[in-house]
Amino acid sequence: MRSFRWVPVTLFVLFVVVRAGRIGDLLSTGTFVEQTLVALTFTLLAAIIWLTITPWPEVLSKFFKPFDVRIASLVLGAIMILAVFAPIASGHHPNTQLDLVNGQLLPPSLAHPFGTDFVSRDLWSRVLFGARVSLMIGVLAVTMAITIGTMVGMAAGYFGGWVELVLMRLVDAGLSIPRVFWLLVIVSLWGTTDIYVLILIIGLTGWFSTSRLVRAEVLRIREEDFVVAARGLGISEAGIVIRQILPNVVPPIIVNATLGIGQVILVEAGLSFLGFGVQPPWPSWGTIIQDGSARIIAAPWIVTVPGVAIALTVVSLAILGDRLQTTLNPRDSAQF
Amino acid sequence: MGDLSFEVNEGETVGIVGESGSGKSVTALALLNLISPPGEIRAESQIVFFGEDILRADTKTLRKIRGGQIGIIFQNPAASFNPVLTIGSQIDETLRAHRPVSRNEARKTSIDTLSKVGLPHPETVYSSFPHSLSGGMQQRAAIAMAIVANPQLLIADEPTTALDVTVQAQIIQLLRDLTDASETALIIISHDLGVINQIADRTIVLHRGQLVEDAPTRQLIEQPHHPQSALLVQAAPTTAPKFGETS
Amino acid sequence: MGRLIGRKLFQALVVMLLVTTSTFFLIHIAPGDPFMPDLSVSGVSAERTDQIRRNFGLDRPIYVQYGAYLKNVASGNLGLSFRSYRPVSEIIIERLPNTIVLTSLALIMDFAIGILIGTWQAWKRGSAGDRFLTVATLTLHSTPVFWFGFMLILAFSVSLRILPGSGVVTIGIYDSLTPLGQLWDRIKHLILPVSTLALIGAGSTARFQRAAMLDTLSQDFIKSARARGLSECTVIFRHALRNSLLPTITLLGLSLPVLLSGSVLVETVFSWPGIGALTVDSVQSRDYMVVTAIGLVSAVMVLAGNLVADILYSVADPRARRKP
Numbered sequence: 001m002r003s004f005r006w007v008p009v010t011l012f013v014l015f016v017v018v019r020a021g022r023i024g025d026l027l028s029t030g031t032f033v034e035q036t037l038v039a040l041t042f043t044l045l046a047a048i049i050w051l052t053i054t055p056w057p058e059v060l061s062k063f064f065k066p067f068d069v070r071i072a073s074l075v076l077g078a079i080m081i082l083a084v085f086a087p088i089a090s091g092h093h094p095n096t097q098l099d100l101v102n103g104q105l106l107p108p109s110l111a112h113p114f115g116t117d118f119v120s121r122d123l124w125s126r127v128l129f130g131a132r133v134s135l136m137i138g139v140l141a142v143t144m145a146i147t148i149g150t151m152v153g154m155a156a157g158y159f160g161g162w163v164e165l166v167l168m169r170l171v172d173a174g175l176s177i178p179r180v181f182w183l184l185v186i187v188s189l190w191g192t193t194d195i196y197v198l199i200l201i202i203g204l205t206g207w208f209s210t211s212r213l214v215r216a217e218v219l220r221i222r223e224e225d226f227v228v229a230a231r232g233l234g235i236s237e238a239g240i241v242i243r244q245i246l247p248n249v250v251p252p253i254i255v256n257a258t259l260g261i262g263q264v265i266l267v268e269a270g271l272s273f274l275g276f277g278v279q280p281p282w283p284s285w286g287t288i289i290q291d292g293s294a295r296i297i298a299a300p301w302i303v304t305v306p307g308v309a310i311a312l313t314v315v316s317l318a319i320l321g322d323r324l325q326t327t328l329n330p331r332d333s334a335q336f
Numbered sequence: 337m338g339d340l341s342f343e344v345n346e347g348e349t350v351g352i353v354g355e356s357g358s359g360k361s362v363t364a365l366a367l368l369n370l371i372s373p374p375g376e377i378r379a380e381s382q383i384v385f386f387g388e389d390i391l392r393a394d395t396k397t398l399r400k401i402r403g404g405q406i407g408i409i410f411q412n413p414a415a416s417f418n419p420v421l422t423i424g425s426q427i428d429e430t431l432r433a434h435r436p437v438s439r440n441e442a443r444k445t446s447i448d449t450l451s452k453v454g455l456p457h458p459e460t461v462y463s464s465f466p467h468s469l470s471g472g473m474q475q476r477a478a479i480a481m482a483i484v485a486n487p488q489l490l491i492a493d494e495p496t497t498a499l500d501v502t503v504q505a506q507i508i509q510l511l512r513d514l515t516d517a518s519e520t521a522l523i524i525i526s527h528d529l530g531v532i533n534q535i536a537d538r539t540i541v542l543h544r545g546q547l548v549e550d551a552p553t554r555q556l557i558e559q560p561h562h563p564q565s566a567l568l569v570q571a572a573p574t575t576a577p578k579f580g581e582t583s
Numbered sequence: 584m585g586r587l588i589g590r591k592l593f594q595a596l597v598v599m600l601l602v603t604t605s606t607f608f609l610i611h612i613a614p615g616d617p618f619m620p621d622l623s624v625s626g627v628s629a630e631r632t633d634q635i636r637r638n639f640g641l642d643r644p645i646y647v648q649y650g651a652y653l654k655n656v657a658s659g660n661l662g663l664s665f666r667s668y669r670p671v672s673e674i675i676i677e678r679l680p681n682t683i684v685l686t687s688l689a690l691i692m693d694f695a696i697g698i699l700i701g702t703w704q705a706w707k708r709g710s711a712g713d714r715f716l717t718v719a720t721l722t723l724h725s726t727p728v729f730w731f732g733f734m735l736i737l738a739f740s741v742s743l744r745i746l747p748g749s750g751v752v753t754i755g756i757y758d759s760l761t762p763l764g765q766l767w768d769r770i771k772h773l774i775l776p777v778s779t780l781a782l783i784g785a786g787s788t789a790r791f792q793r794a795a796m797l798d799t800l801s802q803d804f805i806k807s808a809r810a811r812g813l814s815e816c817t818v819i820f821r822h823a824l825r826n827s828l829l830p831t832i833t834l835l836g837l838s839l840p841v842l843l844s845g846s847v848l849v850e851t852v853f854s855w856p857g858i859g860a861l862t863v864d865s866v867q868s869r870d871y872m873v874v875t876a877i878g879l880v881s882a883v884m885v886l887a888g889n890l891v892a893d894i895l896y897s898v899a900d901p902r903a904r905r906k907p
Contacts, residue, residue, distance in 0.1 A: 068718075172594070173601035175837075176885040177878055178844035181862060185874060188866040189610060262725060269727045270848050274863055289730055293852075300737050307730035314725035368810050395815075403812030415803030418822050420829075420900055429821075430811040465901040481811070 004070055008077060009052045012045060015081075019088050026088065034087050041085060063327055072319035075312055083131035090125035095281045097121055105299040114305045118295050123288070127306055130283040134310070137199055137268045137284070138261040144203030145264075146210055146257050150249070153214025157222065158241060168215070174208040180270060187276040195278060198271075202264055210256055217249045251328035258321035262314035269310055285310050340547050342540050346488065349515055349522040351536030351553060353529050353568055359545040360525045361411070364493040367523070368402050369393075386488070404434035407482030411494035413474035416481065417466035423450075424462035427481045434485040449480040454510055472503035476510065483514060490515070492524045496531060508534050529568045533557060541565045591893055595886040599879065606878040607652060610871050611645050639665065656879070662872040666865070671876045675858070679880070681751060682857030685776055686846050692781035693838070697788025698831060704789070705796030705827075706819055716789070723786025729848040732779040736852070739775060747772050749854040776853040780845050784838060791834050796827040829900050836892030839885045 016023070023041070026034045064070055082089050092098065103120035106112055114123035152171075156164040174182075182205045190197065221227060227244050235243075265285070271277035272286025273293070280287055285306040292302025340363065344350050352360050365371050367383060369390050383390040385401060393401065410416050417426055427446040431437060437445065443462070450458035453476045466474060475495060482490060492511060496504035512535050515522045526532050532539055532553065539556050541549040543564040549556065560566040636642050640651065655662060661671035700720065704713045723731075740748030747753065752768050760768060799805065800823050808822045843859070850859035858877060865873040897903040 169594075169597055169601060173598045173605065173882075176598055176840060176882050176889075177602055177606075178840045178847065178881055178885075180844040180847045181878060181881060184847070184862060184866045185606065185609060185878070188869070266725075266727050270729060270844075273727075273729050273848065274851060276866075286727075289727075289733070293733060296733060296737065297741055300741070303730065303733050303737075307727060307734070310730065311722060311726045315721055318721055318725055365806075370806060370810055399812040399814065401812070402810055408807075408810045410803065410807060412803065416807045418804045418808065418826065419902060420826055421822075429813060429817065433812050433814070433817075467902050 005052050008074060009048050011074075011078065012048055012081070015085075015089070016041060016045060022088055022091060030087075037085060037087060041088060044081075059327075063323065066323065068319050069323045072316035072323075076316040076320065079131055079309070079313055079316075080135065082128050083135055086125070086128040086132060090122065090128050092122040092125045094126045094129040094283050095121065105295060105302075107299075108301055115299065115301045117288075117291055117299070117302050123302060123305060126283040126288055127285070127309055130285045130288055130306060131309065131313075133195070133278055133282065133284040134265050134268060134286070135261075135313075137195070137202065137278075138264045140199045141202040141206060141264045141268075142257050142260040144200070145206035145260060146253060148203070149207035149210025150214050150253055152207065153211035154218055154241070154245070154249070156211065157215040157218025158245070164215070167211070171208045171211055174205070175212075179205055179267065180274075183267070183271055184274065184276055187271065195282075198268075198277060202267060202271075206260065206264065206267075210253070210260070213252060213256060214249055217252055218245055221245050221248045251324075254328060255321050255325045258317055258324055262317040262321075265310060265314055269306075340542075340545070342547060342550055344489065344521050344523060347515075347519045347521055348538065349524065349536050351532030351539040352523060352525045352542060353532050353539055354527065354542035354564075355568070356527055359542050360527070361493050363542070364408065364491050364523070364525055367491060368406060368408060369398060370402075400434065403430050403482075403487070404485050405487050406489045406491060407485070407487040409475070409478050409482050409490070409492040409495045412498050413471055413478050414466060416478035417474070419466055422463055422465055423469070423477050423481075427462075427477075427484050430481055431484045446480070446484060449484045450477065453477070453480045453483075453514075454506075455480070471499050472506065475499060475503075475507055479507075479510065479514070483520070486518075487520065489521045489523065492522065494526055495524070497526070497528075504531070511535060529557070529571070541568065587893065587897060588890070591890050595890065598886060599882050602882040603653070603656060603875065603879055604649075606875050607649055608645075610875060611648065639663070652875075661876040661879075664865075664870055664873050666868050666870045666873075671872045674861070674873060675876055675880055678856060678858050678861050681855060682846060682850070682859060684773070685850070685855060685857060686780070686842050688773065688777045689780035689784065689846075690835075690839075690842060692777060693784035693788055693842075694831070694835065696781065696785040698792050698828070700785070700789040701792025701794075702796050702819075702824060702827070704793045705800060708797065717793075720786040720789040720793075723783055724790060726783060726786075728779060728783045728845045729852045731783055732776070732849055732852040735775050735779055746775050748775060751856060776849050776855055779849050779852075780842060783845065784842060787838070788831070788834065792827065792831050795830045796823060799823045799827040802826075825899070829896065832892050832896045832899060835895070836885075836889040839888040840881075843881055843884065 023038055026038050030038070064073065098116065098120045100120050103116055104118055106116040106120075108115045112122050112124060114127060116122055117126070152167055156167040183201060186201050186205070187198065190201075222245065227240060230240050230244055268277055268284060269286035269289065272284050273290045275290065278284035278287050280291070288306040289303050292299065292306075296303050340359070342350075352363060354360050362371065366377055367390070369377075369383070371377055377391060381391060385406065388397060388401065390398065390401060417423060424443065424446055427449065428439070428442040431442045431445055432439075447458045447462050450461050455461050455473060455476050461469065461473070461477060466477075469477065475498075479495075490511075495511065496507050499507065508531060511522065511524065514520065522535075524532060524536055529539075536553045539549075539551065539553045540547060541556070541562060541564060543562070548562040549560065549565045551561070556565060557569055560569050633642070640648055643651075652662070659672070661675070663669065664671055664674055667674070700716055704716050707713050736748035739746040751772055752765070753772075757765060757768055805818060805823055808818045813822075846857065847859035847862055849855065850857045851863055854860070858880065861873065862877050864870075865877070
């Protein structure tokens with residue numbers, strides 16, 4: 001299936017051609033940021049073409065062999081590119097109220113691929129700019145959660161004793177309260193509207209399960225023969241942690257992170273839906289659903305579209321996460 | 337694995353010997369048509385048991401042969417039993433799958449068989465879970481499960497490898513007693529010619545999936561023809577286990 | 584068994600103390616208190632606001648408040664709601680049955696469907712049905728639960744008009760119905776919210792069960808069972824299914840917090856007057872006492888679920904009975 005490689009590049013060229021008019025507009029009248037974005041489009045186009053014509057390393061072509069992995073990467077890639085190039089892909093600002101008299105709750109059409117909402121904003125632009133917000137929250141919050149979780153898990157697994165006892169009871173407590181509850185309490189009490197505080201809070205409540213996973217891995221690896229051998233050879237404890245244990249916990253952490261981004265996107269959507277997440281008028285997929293929920297009968301597409309976007313993103317991430325698991329786990333490499 | 341052809345007569349004890357990876361265990365599983373994918377048995381192969389071709393038998397016949405006419409004992413005694421069911425219930429179900437007996441009769445036969453394989457307190461063993469028995473006791477129970485339906489052929493795949501040396505000798509003795517007392521044929525598979533020597537009438541030597549020698553055991557030990565057989569004869573401990581091997 | 588339960592109960596107590604403490608401090612170190620925004624806007628004098636604060640003990644140092652609070656909780660007194668001046672326990676008890684009915688029905692349906700699908704998939708591994716269900720369960724697993732609720736409302740309440748999409752009973756006509764009619768009315772209102780929670784959960788459960796069943800089927804004792812000539816039915820149901828359920832029992836305990844999180848969203852979507860909707864309300868109105876109590880109640884529910892899972896596990900697996 002070598003020909004499959006030409007699918008992304010074709011789609012991307014198609015994107016540039018279809019939006020050529022918009023690209024021209026931005027080049028001549030856009031802000032500096034928008035002009036940079038246009039330049040980036042062509043750089044990326046060149047990169048994608050280069051990637052298509054040069055041979056891939058064995059590892060990469062093996063990774064992308066299964067059909068579902070290809071589709072998932074394609075979907076995720078498309079969503080990410082549309083998010084990054086949102087100003088090019090959409091003709092409107094996501095918060096502009098286009099026509100308050102005749103443009104409210106328009107069903108999907110050529111001018112508005114996803115229709116408009118109750119104050120006549122273009123839903124396609126809102127979903128694209130919403131993708132930026134949702135993906136950014138997902139990536140940053142997971143980075144934070146993974147960092148904390150890894151440190152706590154390594155500390156608990158390695159030091160054992162009362163350190164482990166205290167940390168793990170803390171994790172138990174964290175896991176025994178529904179995450180949405182923690183988030184609601186913290187977000188509402190601090191009355192935050194700032195997106196970075198939101199990321200911080202989601203990150204701070206997301207590390208519990210990672211630390212459990214890392215601890216279990218450390219406990220397992222600590223007893224393995226090669227670690228015992230390293231200790232027997234007189235290698236320092238710090239050296240063992242960095243050279244022997246850390247490399248072995250990285251693969252499960254990467255898998256955990258990939259799946260975690262999807263979970264954070266779901267959590268953010270839920271929180272925004274309850275009115276405690278990203279604050280209007282800025283769109284995230286969750287806030288768009290919340291906006292639309294009041295008009296669900298008159299304009300069902302407002303609720304439907306961002307939900308489909310969320311599901312597509314999270315499914316793709318899950319497929320890639322599963323694939324990473326089989327690829328990165330040396331114990332499973334036989335089937336690879 | 338290459339081509340392989342041999343036969344076993346009624347009441348005979350045949351040993352299959354070879355170094356690890358030579359295809360001994362695959363042979364054992366193939367005899368019951370239990371090779372799991374991606375492995376497969378070549379289409380033109382035949383395994384004939386009392387005139388019935390096992391590889392072409394329908395599910396019902398195959399089920400009747402498995403456990404009913406051919407019993408099998410695995411290397412790892414823990415592998416024979418489902419860890420969450422009692423020993424007794426698993427022996428019962430084997431018997432009841434092949435003989436039309438009531439629950440009570442099955443229970444009685446199972447306990448009888450457990451005492452036949454030399455387990456003390458067979459009633460206690462009957463109602464205990466696999467993990468509460470020692471390895472040697474588990475293997476005895478596994479043998480009981482394999483012979484409970486009176487099969488004409490017993491396959492023992494490395495039955496002693498996972499056990500202590502002292503227990504090994506007891507298990508071999510038990511297998512000998514059982515086959516001597518009945519018309520049951522036995523195929524015993526081992527990497528250790530010393531084990532085979534104690535029990536088998538005839539021995540087959542496998543090397544890289546090929547049959548390289550098929551001879552009466554005594555003759556094989558005294559005059560091995562194939563160089564591989566000679567190697568195995570040299571490697572085998574002569575009589576008793578070597579000093580320092582008992583753990 | 585007794586020792587196991589005792590140990591678990593002690594652990595649960597520690598976790599509950601941690602939960603209470605952390606929610607209490609989280610709330611009390613947060614800037615502002617419930618009487619700041621509302622009362623000053625509504626023209627209540629500063630003296631009156633201070634008076635109210637004193638009534639609720641909010642003027643005392645935080646550690647004194649904490650000590651008093653722990654003492655009250657230990658004696659079963661969860662305090663007064665700042666908003667309605669009613670005992671918190673009364674408010675919780677009023678809402679709890681709705682949530683318990685919703686989540687327990689969802690939990691049963693979740694695991695019944697999930698285990699059934701997962702087992703079937705592992706049995707028919709690689710078939711067209713297995714591949715279709717793999718995609719379907721993954722999609723459910725990745726769908727926002729509240730959005731799925733909206734989709735069900737759109738389909739069954741808006742388009743087909745066969746099931747109600749909000750509330751516990753049909754307001755206005757419920758009182759005039761016969762007892763049987765009342766029951767049917769309640770069931771009709773349960774179908775959509777329960778299905779929303781259960782189907783989303785079943786996606787994860789089925790994926791988990793499929794993996795557990797495949798793992799079990801690859802084990803030696805299954806080969807042994809086949810070698811003994813047992814029927815496929817016996818092999819699958821008596822030997823494989825039973826063992827594959829062991830990890831799924833552990834999942835049961837772990838999925839309770841997820842289910843409660845989901846119920847906060849689903850109760851909001853379906854205007855279901857339970858603990859979840861109460862959480863959103865009291866968090867919005869900064870009703871500290873109610874919020875802290877909900878944290879405690881959720882933890883108790885989750886820990887009780889874990890305890891049940893542990894007991895089930897030791898019943899199902901004889902090996903777990905010996906270890907403490």
